[in-house]
Amino acid sequence: MAPRPIPVAAVVLFLSSVFGQPTRTTATVYFLRDDSHGRWCGYRSESQLRDEARPLGGSPVVGEVDYVNGRVSAVRVSQTDETGDWVVNDEYVVGGNGKLERLKRTINIFPEDHSEEQVFLLSDGKATTQSDTHRELRTGKSTRDKVDWFTPPPVVRSLRAFPFFALVERHGFVFSDGATCVSEASSAH
Numbered sequence: 591m592a593p594r595p596i597p598v599a600a601v602v603l604f605l606s607s608v609f610g611q612p613t614r615t616t617a618t619v620y621f622l623r624d625d626s627h628g629r630w631c632g633y634r635s636e637s638q639l640r641d642e643a644r645p646l647g648g649s650p651v652v653g654e655v656d657y658v659n660g661r662v663s664a665v666r667v668s669q670t671d672e673t674g675d676w677v678v679n680d681e682y683v684v685g686g687n688g689k690l691e692r693l694k695r696t697i698n699i700f701p702e703d704h705s706e707e708q709v710f711l712l713s714d715g716k717a718t719t720q721s722d723t724h725r726e727l728r729t730g731k732s733t734r735d736k737v738d739w740f741t742p743p744p745v746v747r748s749l750r751a752f753p754f755f756a757l758v759e760r761h762g763f764v765f766s767d768g769a770t771c772v773s774e775a776s777s778a779h
Contacts, residue, residue, distance in 0.1 A: 621639070624642075630772055632760070632761070679695070
């Protein structure tokens with residue numbers, strides 16, 4: 591009697607039970623702009639970021655850079671004005687090739703009771719609007735109204751164009767030391 595072939599699925603199941611599943615490591619760097627010292631700082635934990643941001647007062651730019659297996663997978667940036675009238679939350683998705691692929695932007699303008707959500711596809715240095723919806727903040731009800739006095743920050747089109755890119759490159763120091771800062775001049779590209 592000839593031996594029966596072993597199904598491929600059985601081999602994969604056996605090997606994964608012996609050698610385990612591939613590990614996926616994730617980490618996040620939290621950052622803020624420290625205007626009083628002209629620098630960007632990165633922190634290993636969100637609690638460190640909050641502790642450092644509190645005495646700065648005003649409206650620091652804060653955010654997060656997510657890493658999966660040592661490469662950047664997402665960037666989130668939050669900006670607000672000094673009066674607290676508006677906030678812009680940007681969520682960038684970074685592809686496996688290290689390039690920005692997509693931006694989901696939420697703009698809340700409190701005195702106008704207005705929220706806008708924009709989605710952009712990013713490719714070849716260009717941002718193409720995929721959707722742009724407006725809602726009332728209090729009710730969530732859709733509206734066609736736009737706020738004419740507000741100009742959102744520009745869309746970042748490459749990872750290197752972020753003003754805190756030097757921190758992205760130095761993320762290993764953040765993880766090993768717990769925190770690191772770079773001058774805004776060294777962050778400018």
